[in-house]
Amino acid sequence: MIHQGRGFACINYPIGMNLGGDPSQALVHSTPDGKFMVTLSSIDLGQGVKSVMRQVAAESLGVPVSDVYVDTADSDTGPHDMGSFASRGTHRMGNAVIRAAAEARFQMMEAAADELEVNASDLMTDGKGNIHVKGSPSRSITVQETAQLAQFRQGRTLSGRGIFLVPYSPVDAETGEMTPVSSFAHAALIVDLTVDDETGEVEVTQINSAYEVGRALNPRLVEQQLIGGAWMGVSHALYETTEPYYPDRAHGPEDFNHYLMPGPGDTPPHHISILERPAPDAPFGGKGPGEMCANPVLPAIANAVYNAVGVRCDTLPITPEKVLRGIRDNGGARPQGRPG
Amino acid sequence: MATTTTKTPVTFTLNGAEAATFVDPGANLLEVLRRNLGDLSPKYGCGQGTCGTCTVMINGQPRLSCLTLAETVEGSHVETTAGLAHGPDLHALQQAFIDGFAAQCGFCTPGMLMSAKALLDRNPNPTREEVVDAISGNLCRCTGYEPIVEAILTAARAPRRSAGRSV
């Protein structure tokens, strides 16, 4: 018999790491015709750090994103960065890029002010490649011309350096007192699934979720993380392990025929709501969504399985074997009734 | 066994152009495409035939190049993602993957595109189920698959020759 189940979980997730100090550096410089190169040592694993840093730099410089290119990671040109992990990339490197871009912008505005014979404080960028006097758009100069004049007439470099460091916070031996993180991302998630009490098979039929990400710096990249991350959460909950009978080391998979993950035909509908409560110290308020998105799925599935058949699976993954053993131990399926 | 093995000449068509090379006995097509011919678009993901990142098309059929003996493609038409765009014009599938944010790390993308192209070449109007079936041998660890399925369906609905952007 097929039983319906519904389960809930909610989580928060720390952004950044606390270990020995957590720095990132960035450099920005302009080409002679007013395009901007950003050099870093961040790693793009697919999360899109190149793309996000490009947008952060463009926004901070006040120029179009098409005029910015991010070059990473070459240790000869990109300054030091701890790496891409601990949901630190957007936060740490984003802040470093903002600073590097701020310095480059400062120089750019000074260069433009020289040419327009006004104070730099009276100038603004239009985000389309022009710099003009506030309230008087006709008194303007292009970023391209500014860069050319800066380089060939003023002898000024439109470049910037940025470092963002979260210093190490010692951990107290007796109480665990520490300052571990900068901010938290949040998620709450409801899973609907079915459990077959004859085979023990669990099929996730629908996911509803709310993810709070600070600010979606690029909404499509955030959606990539949330959809892909929730898929991974389902996979972790129901399929994946390198040691199926942990702590026994036997039966370890060595290929994808034995290391199981859901395929393209196994993805449930996922209805996502994105909340944005900007974090004060984060770049434009954005928190890293990439790691936390999988976390609530695991317990929500476990809770839904209990709701469906009354079996608590406190050991992952929730395999048909464990579900069936649980049902047998209970003397049959014990549906708990639809919550809410 | 020995370092001085007898190499076999193999000639085939790679993305419309003649390709000729000498291969070691037992060499697989993936290795030959990448090392001998410099086509780096098919990727090594497992070497076991279980992940699909090395997928290429041989005479119109999607094939795992890591399990294909290079000698067996003599005289065949081999297509890879490196040849998918026509000059500056992207294939509709490529444009749909861009617009649909259907790639993250991008490592599975060339193999996905080959499986998808093989499907659309033989079935220009596939159903969702047919798309799912066509890429079920291609693993993706990043996207959760759905954006890829969507992109392939979008490409199927696009005009045959995409205006595309310059490569």
Place this chain on the structure above:
Amino acid sequence: MSQTINHVEYRKDLFADERDDTLAEIGQPTVRQDILGHVTGRSPYYDDHLFEGLLHIRCVRSPHHHARVRSVDSAAAEQMPGVVRIIRAADVPVNMNTLLSLIDFGRDDEPLLAADKVAYVGQPIIAIVATSVRAAEDAAAAVRVDYEVLPHVLDVEEALVPGAPVVNETYPNNSFDYHDRYDHQKLRFGDVEAAFARADHIVEGTYQMSPIEQAPMETCGAIAAHETNDRIVCYTGTQALFFSLGVTAKQLDMPSSRLHFIGGTVGGGFGGKVDSHHEPLAVLGAILTGRPVKYQWDRAEEMQVGAPRGGERWRIKDGITSDGRIIARTFTGFFDAGAFTRLSSYAVQKATGHLPGPYTIPNVASNVFCVYTNRTPSTAMRGFGITACDFAIECHMDKVAEAVGMDPIEVRILNAYRDGDMKAHRRAAKNCALIESCQVVAAKAGWRLSPDALAASSMAGGGVGWRGEIPETLSDTAGQIGQRSRDGHGTDPFAGAQDRVRVAAGQIDPQATSALGNAPQDTEMEAEVDRLGFKTSASTDTPPSQRPVGPAPSPQPVPPPSSGQKYLGGLPSGAPLGPSDQWQRAAPPQSGPSLPLAARPNPEQPTQQPAQPGASQSPAPPAAAAAPPQATPPSDNEPFQRGVRRPGVSPFLRGRRR
């Protein structure tokens, strides 16, 4: 997209008064910078760099969980066709390393190649460098190793029992040493034993995370080749370029200036590409052979030799009052590091800082262990240190709900942390949004909540009374290094404790509510604050004159509510609830982006303490707040600091107006 099965909506209505949504590039769905390379197959992953005469590495690996290596006979392998070089432990200039030694955390405990002992199945002993993968594999199979098999231990709790086999001689008690004092990391907040004694329900559970393979589609690896000027270039799939460079420089005892590391385009990582084992071996191979060398795992190695997410075990015990309030929670956590530390020692501390989850619980204690077992060392994976912990906490929360007969979401909202609440690691919470996330998902899934739960807010009621205070705390000195493996006793908090140590109650350090970034080193690196995307209208900020003036801790800690008392959002029983109440609207000092943009904070009136109920009920709703009388608009070009003296605001957030 009628066929799409995913649906995404943006709740721009929530927290709208904290965001400026008029940015030009931020918030745009700009296509990925790297996407054209991805769809044309031109993105340069580490393996996409071709070299003439490339050599390949395969390792001889231990077939045993635990064994002494008596002798290695590689004479036959050396004569095999294609073999160019055999690398042994003695060829590695600095064979012992631990990843976090670069930031001075832990002792070197892991050899690049095993010398005299192996501690897990798959541990490398010898590296064969050959002209092809096949030749290297054949030669590896021809190496004869004489092993003396040793007893092994695979379970984390068995590893802590007296007499257990010693997995890792650097840590002979099978547990990482914390603070040169304890075999675990402690967290102590309040008095859990007293709270358990007065709880109406006790709920206990044990939860087990499975080891999981990161399984990036691109396997781990690196290619090293000689560059000009006696430098070595290394193309790598690392997630941490300078970790890998630093480890290589250290283990090969060479200046980092001789190394040129290139990466940044990686075929998935998920945490599995931080361990930096491929780079030193590939670079060493290039140095020893004078030729380009690739060390790339095949998929089987990736799955069984590659470090997985560790198998964490968590025990939770909750004390709950019958109204659903959790008044005490203890954890015992075991991180299965496998044979060597890698990053597990840090994950223990990261998890400790995460406890007790996103809930405000007045009494919390935990003991978390980094345990060595005879299995593949574990390492980071997506959610590192948190995923298993959250699985445990959230499964447990459902058991709590069942024990008190409450709705699972309602019990979470009731206990949820809010702005200004004191967390167990002794920092105030800010920027919370758990409650809103719960409310949004419940509404869209048709899960009905009570009016009380729907009226709750992360921005209201937090930090009030006991919620904002550090309680007097009971700790202990049990679990000193070596004590457990000698005498044996329990691992739970206070188990085996001969003593109880009282730690005085405290107050919030206003500068230490969250990790703060450094200030820009130069004023020209300061961003213009009104371009950073935070709402800049004065109406978003409670005027200083109307902010509660601190310090205002309660003279006596307000005890947690007694059984039966309805206690939502820090409101004492009987206080009005619902949207009409000012509590629901008045922002406490820590809420929001904390950007007093129209008004510089008055340094004479730092709002250092959470509001007392009496103080907070007077402010007008933020929307109606007028500009403070003493506020003067900053003049152009005048550098200013915003929020620096206010809780939760980074000194990074300062800048100049232009």
